[in-house]
Amino acid sequence: MPSIRQFQVTFDCADPERVARFWCEVLGYVLPPPPEGFATWEAYNRTQPPETQGSWAACIDPSGVGPRLYFQRVPEGKAAKNRVHLDVRTGTGLAGEERLAVLEAECARLVALGAVRVQLLEADEENESCIAMQDIEGNEFCID
Structure with missing residues (x-):
């Protein structure tokens, strides 16, 4: 059986x-190029039926290593805690005060983008x- 790689x-x-633009800023991702024959995503969206215009967006890792993030419009708002969340690996390899300083700096950057700080979970x-x-629509994530 072949393994799944993506x-x-x-x-x-x-x-x-x-939300896609927010996550592009968080992760250093980019919006993918518009479909062939379209100069912009806006031009592409204008060709779609009104009910599907702007119904989805994506962002990709420009290096091709990380997973694609896909954002789909749904009619209902967020009602409960996420069952899955992203951990944005900011302090990998760091510990103690050095780690906290890096996490706090990244937290400040993300709050300026519209994220909400929920709480510091201290080392144990x-x-x-x-x-x-939380991201700009309330989806939970951690910076760690």
Whole structure:
């Protein structure tokens, strides 16, 4: 049986393009190029039926290593805690005060983009410190 080597992470949201642009800034991702024959995504969207215009967006790792993120418009708002969340690996290899300083700096950058800080989860015997956050539509993620 062949192994799966690629996957996509899908977000339900109200405003796919806005959330995609937020995650591009968080991760250093980019919007993919528009479909062939279109100079912009806006031009492509104008050719779609009104009910599907802007109904999805995506962002990709420009190096091709990370997974594609896909954002799809859904009619209902977020109602409960995510069952899956992203951990944005900011402090890998760091510990103690050095790690906290890096996490706090990244938290400040993301708050300026519209994220919400939820809480600092301090290091214990098993885990390093991380900061629980929410994106611009309330989806949970951690910077760790």
